[in-house]
Amino acid sequence: MPSMNRMFVIMCAVFILIGAIFATIGGAFSILSYLDNGKELLKNDDIFIATAFFAIGVLFLSIGIGMLSHFAKRKRLAAYLRQFGRRIEAHGVMVTKGWLKINGRPSYRIICRVSGPLMGERVLKSDLLWFNPIDKVTSDKICVFVDITDPKKYWVDISALSRES
Numbered sequence: 032m033p034s035m036n037r038m039f040v041i042m043c044a045v046f047i048l049i050g051a052i053f054a055t056i057g058g059a060f061s062i063l064s065y066l067d068n069g070k071e072l073l074k075n076d077d078i079f080i081a082t083a084f085f086a087i088g089v090l091f092l093s094i095g096i097g098m099l100s101h102f103a104k105r106k107r108l109a110a111y112l113r114q115f116g117r118r119i120e121a122h123g124v125m126v127t128k129g130w131l132k133i134n135g136r137p138s139y140r141i142i143c144r145v146s147g148p149l150m151g152e153r154v155l156k157s158d159l160l161w162f163n164p165i166d167k168v169t170s171d172k173i174c175v176f177v178d179i180t181d182p183k184k185y186w187v188d189i190s191a192l193s194r195e196s
Contacts (some may be wrong), residue, residue, distance in 0.1 A: 054089055127140050176188060
């Protein structure tokens with residue numbers, strides 16, 4: 032079974048593909064209607080159909096590109112912070128259900144607290160997890176990487192929590 036991250040990327044690609052198809056159909060329909068009418072103004076029905084297909088295509092395309100760019104940005108931030116960020120220990124670790132469900136499987140999120148001169152007192156949230164980490168969280172502490180120049184950029188290190196038992 033493919034990982035949930037791979038499934039998320041596939042879902043983004045499907046949104047982009049559907050968007051491109053609908054936008055192409057809308058554009059092609061308007062061009063063909065224009066040529067079919069002998070360079071006269073398009074009928075209202077033709078304009079509506081072409082605009083509707085094109086708008087749906089642009090909407091799906093925007094959603095797919097937005098989700099994919101957010102996923103890539105979070106992945107780049109995590110890699111950057113693992114390499115250049117300051118490692119700090121967070122405490123008060125707890126597991127909550129996330130807001131997203133894919134194929135009926137709920138997502139989970141690790142929430143922890145950190146206090147110190149760099150960040151002050153803050154509550155931090157991990158990225159969404161696609162397995163229940165409640166049995167894997169054995170300690171009250173978890174590692175967090177923080178950008179020294181911008182403490183709002185952080186990444187909760189969940190690599191110690193493996194998906195396999």
